[in-house]
Amino acid sequence: MNFSKAHFIGIAGKGMSATALLLRQMGVQITGSDEGFYPPVSDYLKNENIPFAALMPLVKEGFAKSLTEAATRFARSHPAMGTILVGMATPQQFEDALAAVEKGPLPQAALDRLATLRQAFSGEPR
Numbered sequence: 411m412n413f414s415k416a417h418f419i420g421i422a423g424k425g426m427s428a429t430a431l432l433l434r435q436m437g438v439q440i441t442g443s444d445e446g447f448y449p450p451v452s453d454y455l456k457n458e459n460i461p462f463a464a465l466m467p468l469v470k471e472g473f474a475k476s477l478t479e480a481a482t483r484f485a486r487s488h489p490a491m492g493t494i495l496v497g498m499a500t501p502q503q504f505e506d507a508l509a510a511v512e513k514g515p516l517p518q519a520a521l522d523r524l525a526t527l528r529q530a531f532s533g534e535p536r
Contacts, residue, residue: 413492417485418442419478419507420497421462427451429495434458443481444497467527473520474510478503480520482510487521 416433420426421442430440431454442455442462455462465480474480478496485494496507 413438415439415441415491416493416495417481417488417491418495418497419481419485420444420499421455421460422447422451423497424451426495426497427454430455430460431458434460441485443484445477463524463528465524468516468520468523471523473516473523476506478506479510479513480516482507483513483516483520484524486511487515 414437416430416438418426418430418440419442421430422444426442430442434440440460442460443465444462445466446464447455447462452462463484465474465484466477468474468480468484469477474483482494482496485491494507494511496504498504498507
């Protein structure tokens with residue numbers, strides 16, 4: 411394995427979450443994002459202490475045109491990130507992710523907004 415960190419876009423899906431858990435067991439540091447999180451996947455991620463974020467507020471607030479763009483650019487915002495795994499329900503999601511990579515990282519204002527959103531969930535057990 412040639413990477414130590416991976417961000418999963420679409421981590422709430424059964425296949426992506428299972429792959430994330432497998433890589434976590436292999437020692438890869440995992441983060442993830444998706445539109446929403448619900449049991450049982452959200453429970454699995456919390457129990458494994460895998461940080462995940464619902465990035466839809468960034469779309470609604472105009473920081474990104476789509477969830478795919480928000481998630482891809484979020485992952486690109488971390489210089490130590492070595493791999494981004496994109497869950498794709500449609501070929502358009504791949505095209506959106508590729509376009510987002512070309513746009514570069516999220517602006518600092520978007521990252522600040524995410525920090526505020528995460529504080530709202532800081533009381534959740536992980």
